[in-house]
Amino acid sequence: xxxxxxxxxxxxxxxxxxxxxxxxxxxxxxxxxxxxxxxxxxxxxxxxxxxxxxxxxxxxxxxxxxxxxxxxxxxxxxxxxxxxxxxxxxxxxxxxxxxxxx
Amino acid sequence: xxxxxxxxxxxxxxxxxxxxxxxxxxxxxxxxxxxxxxxxxxxxxxxxxxxxxxxxxxxxxxxxxxxxxxxxxxxxxxxxxxxxxxxxxxxxxxxxxxxxxxxxxxxxxxxxxxxxxxxxxxxxxxxxxxxxxxxxxxxxxxxxxxxxxxxxxxxxxxxxxxxxxxxxxxxxxxxxxxxxxxxxxxxxxxxxxxxxxxxxxxxxxxxxxxxxxxxxxxxxxxxxxxxxxxxxxxxxxxxxxxxxxxxxxxxxx
Numbered sequence: 001x002x003x004x005x006x007x008x009x010x011x012x013x014x015x016x017x018x019x020x021x022x023x024x025x026x027x028x029x030x031x032x033x034x035x036x037x038x039x040x041x042x043x044x045x046x047x048x049x050x051x052x053x054x055x056x057x058x059x060x061x062x063x064x065x066x067x068x069x070x071x072x073x074x075x076x077x078x079x080x081x082x083x084x085x086x087x088x089x090x091x092x093x094x095x096x097x098x099x100x101x102x
Numbered sequence: 103x104x105x106x107x108x109x110x111x112x113x114x115x116x117x118x119x120x121x122x123x124x125x126x127x128x129x130x131x132x133x134x135x136x137x138x139x140x141x142x143x144x145x146x147x148x149x150x151x152x153x154x155x156x157x158x159x160x161x162x163x164x165x166x167x168x169x170x171x172x173x174x175x176x177x178x179x180x181x182x183x184x185x186x187x188x189x190x191x192x193x194x195x196x197x198x199x200x201x202x203x204x205x206x207x208x209x210x211x212x213x214x215x216x217x218x219x220x221x222x223x224x225x226x227x228x229x230x231x232x233x234x235x236x237x238x239x240x241x242x243x244x245x246x247x248x249x250x251x252x253x254x255x256x257x258x259x260x261x262x263x264x265x266x267x268x269x270x271x272x273x274x275x276x277x278x279x280x281x282x283x284x285x286x287x288x289x290x291x292x293x294x295x296x297x298x299x300x301x302x303x304x305x306x307x308x309x310x311x312x313x314x315x316x317x318x319x320x321x322x323x324x325x326x327x328x329x330x331x332x333x334x335x336x337x338x339x340x341x342x343x344x345x346x347x348x349x350x351x352x353x354x355x
Contacts, residue, residue: 003178005154011181012171013161017189017196021219023199030153031295044231045290045297047194048224048283054312056280060273063253067276069277072213072282077288078279083225084129086332087191093134095274098219 065097110207115242123244130280132246136278138253141168143261143272148176152287156258162285163223163250165279166326167192168257193327197334198227205230205237221246228286276310296341304333 033035053070060066073090080086127347138159144156150172162168168193199222206218218239226245230237258334264272291298310319311325320328 003175003181005175007152007156007181007261008171008175008184009154009161011184012158012174012188012241013112014330015185016164016167016192017219018161019189019192020195020199021216023196024203024219024222025212025215027200027203029248030308031119031204034342035338038342039334040197040204042297042334042337043194043197043201044228045225045287045300045332046304046330046337047197047285047326049301050308050329050333051221051224052280052287054306054309056277059276059280061269064276067259069274070280073277073281073284073304074288077284078292081286082129082283084228086277086285087133088293089131090277090281090284091274094277095270096129098270098273 060094061098064101065094069094070096103199110209111238111240115238119238120240120244120247123241123246123249124354125244126229126241127226127245127248130229131248131250133278133282134223134249134253136275137165138256138265139260139267140256140272140276141165141172142262142265143264144172145167145257146264150175150261152258152262156254157263158319159257160250162255163246164192164195165224167195176182186354190321190324194224195222196329197330198222202227202230202237204222205233206239207236218242221250222251225249225282225286232290238259296337300333300337304329307333310316 013031031040056070057063057066060069069090070094073086076089129313133155141159142152145158146152150158155162158168158171159168169189170187174187179187199219202222203215204213213321221242226242226249229245230242233241287297287301291301307329308325311320311329317325
């Protein structure tokens with residue numbers, strides 16, 4: 001069966017929008033339950049941490065450059081926290097490591 | 103009722119938040135450009151044109167989600183498989199949307215809620231949640247106005263000219279996304295010891311999930327959902343936030 005890329009994109013875009021839209025429009029009041037509130041407060045940190053590590057270690061050409069990029073990112077984020085500077089610093093460290101050591 | 107909604111925010115406030123959102127959106131947009139570039143290269147390999155890669159990016163605005171979709175296209179899977187895969191890989195947005203619904207004024211109108219839903223990404227959600235108190239939706243609009251074009255243009259160019267990029271540059275660009283994630287979680291971990299512990303546990307468990315037999319066979323999208331529910335759920339039971347906890351970053355260590 002032949003599949004059209006346009007239909008693929010339409011299906012994926014519709015699903016993604018619905019996922020984002022339904023809670024936002026259906027939950028129209030403040031949830032009082034402290035357990036749910038705490039859960040939602042912790043969600044982003046867990047999700048981002050899980051997505052970052054260990055995936056970052058296999059994102060580059062070698063695990064050495066990846067580790068260097070990861071540690072540089074953690075260190076700069078600890079003292080700075082600017083999204084762009086941290087991202088660029090990680091990229092730069094990976095590039096230099098691969099240039100000189102890999 | 104309409105009167106009441108209108109008076110939620112003044113035009114002056116909205117303008118200020120929109121501009122602030124655009125300013126904070128610049129680093130996100132630049133990071134997105136780099137990451138989307140890599141995504142465009144993958145889209146091209148799956149048989150998509152540069153225009154399709156661009157349309158995909160502006161309509162979905164999702165990193166891991168788009169990778170999932172590209173994988174399905176490359177494998178020639180069915181439309182149902184596409185729907186299920188995007189549902190699972192993007193399920194964290196459902197949780198983020200729940201969290202965001204608690205961050206806006208309960209009186210916020212439906213139109214704003216429809217608009218706010220579109221740019222729920224890891225980064226825009228991340229910065230929106232660090233705003234003290236209630237969120238003015240124009241902050242997210244400003245950020246999206248800068249970030250979405252960066253994401254779209256990056257994917258378009260990646261698909262169009264990505265093949266000519268040197269391997270080393272491509273490798274370096276592929277950590278940009280993770281750098282941005284770190285810039286969201288590490289400062290929060292520094293301010294709050296519980297968040298720090300949760301981040302460490304999350305990374306450790308995620309690492310174990312790639313090593314332990316059986317667990318490592320679970321798809322990465324499903325791993326993210328499982329670990330998020332288990333760890334955030336466990337943390338909520340063990341360390342419930344106090345009433346002001348939501349402005350959590352305000353608590354001076």
